[in-house]
Amino acid sequence: MQDYCITKLIGLENVIVSNIVETDTHLEILIETKPCHQNCPQCGKRTRAIHDYRLQKIRDVKFREMYTYLILKKRRYKCTSCGKRFYEPYAFLDRYQRHTKRVLQALLVKVRTVNFKEVAKELGLGHSTVIRWFDRYYTYENHSLPRILAIDEFKGTTEKGTYQCVIGDPQGFKVLDVIQDRKLSTLKDYFRSLPTHRVQMVVMDMWQPYKILAQQLFQNPIIIVDKFHYARHHFWALERVRKRVQKSFQDKDRKSMKKLRFLLHKPKEKLTTREQELLQYYLELSSDLKKAYQVKEAFKKWITQSNERNVRSNLEQLYQAMDKSGLDEYQYMKRTFKSWEKEIINSFIYPYTNGYLEGINNKIKVIKQMSYGIRNFDRLRNKVLCSLI
Template sequence: CACGKRFAENNSFVERYQRTSIEWNQAVAIRAIKGKTFKETAENYGSSATTIVRRFDQISSSEIRPVEELPAIIAIDEYKGDTKEGKYQLIIADAVTKEPLDILPNRYKRTIKDYLRRHGSKVQMVIMDMSPSFKAAVQEALGRPVIIADRFHFCRYIYWALDGVRRRVQKDFHAYDRKKCKRMKHVFHKENSRLTEEERWYLDRYLKMSTELQKAYELKEAYQDWFKRSKEIGATQIERVKKELKAIYKLVKNSGIPEMCRAIGTFENWQTEILNSFAYGYSNGFLEGINNSTKVLKRNAFGFRSYERFRAKILLTHKYKRIGVHIG
């Protein structure tokens, strides 16, 4: 103007004291969460990596609220984070909504117990893998909640036992058959009714070469039949499921196969928790999916040294997984 004074023009697309537009800030905020790396986001938006990290930290401090009370049914599982806090962290999720709630810096019994004592007054059920330290922490913190063993984790004990028998007996095979049997190990795990002609041919070949391997395979098939039936009737006929499980125990013990007997010993120690998985129908499958996406985040970013930032990245990525990035 004629007087020579300066004034700032009011722009609806830029907030006061800011040099970047509202749309740019919003896009950067989402991309900082959903992008592979902070450096890549900075290059895409013409900024520096430190600026993107600073924006991300601001978002995480405002968007991630501390947990006050855990819900009645929770699922817990570990994942390999490799942060400054430790090699493994523990993720806690709502087993009903399948939303991750919090991530603990390590998987130590004391850490889990202290956290559950502070926030777990309403917890009635806990779904977890067959970790003695997890079980002890949950029981000491919450008294006697319903503990549910994840189906994937107890099923694999049977498959591990079958693998152990296969590895032991194939040592006596001819070199060709020993190598081929090893390559076809997935065939032993597969349901018999789903085998292809080629797979069935190889299976029959190696089962005929060892009566002990054949017996172990038959026990695995008996277990699979019990498992499928238990999923169908467990919610209403849990006593029948228990009775049939004890029949499996008897079959295994009568076989005298050491690897299978050890697996059944684990089942006996965790019988209540295993039966609970059929009675209530909950599993940690969704949490394994979250952990798989966590591995991708970690690999894309070449690792996170900061536990807090990795925790925020996991929680916010899941929170905004259905939101895209649009400018304008």
């Protein structure tokens, strides 16, 4: 009864615990099994003849927050038919291993949320051992694409390039794969290896190779530009006007104008009385700044009041406001909008964005910081997928 309780406590069945040795740093549990008939791996005959014993030290998971080793009295049998000598198999230990199966199980669970170094420290393993097991057991292959495909990039740390691509399903909120870079040739090679007939819509940012890729590889897809990526063009244009105007002000106004950035972008209806007075003061100092603010209000009206019926007419009104302002900063924005006009209008017709992938990019950033960067692309890809799938 006592042996049964001990084996249940340490989670090992059909073993005999002969001794437990505790030191300041670790725990050693001496175990053995009962002799029984074994099948010879060479001829298949059953035998009970014991050839010899030897002790093997095996790493196990922590017990009572102490590093734990199993001191196993390994038994070797001899086949009476063919003379083959072989070790007894154990349910808790794989062949040729010096770590129990549950150490591997714990590693594969912990490595999803913790970096390799911390996993090695927690389990008492070598750093290279953790990486080797991770590379062996975590491999992913993407075999299909969804009806609605989202594509975005993140800044990587691997040897493959500055940027890596991540693709996902914005409808099912799934990460599908990570691609080594965002070059058009690489993307074409990747998607040509997959069946693309299901893809009907592609959500992307305003990176031209993505648009070329979708038009060439998919069958007349509906291309949607993520709202954040064209909205920030307006933010950049307004900021360029503010910085240009700010340089022409006197020292007092130039220094205090740093707070104006937040007032310019804050919704007009949410401004306090003091903020309205301050904003009006600066707008009166510069006609260019006043014109830029008027374009900002026109942009806000377009993006908040447009729907699939009036988005095109409202966009034309925004173009007119840009032209009326006469500001060079808005001409680049207008040219960009013109070249992506159809895709921008689609973002008002269909309810899909890259918001989910932007959240995934933030999680990838945390994974990279937690690991202090991962240079091997395949390892980074598998680490991202095992953490997020």
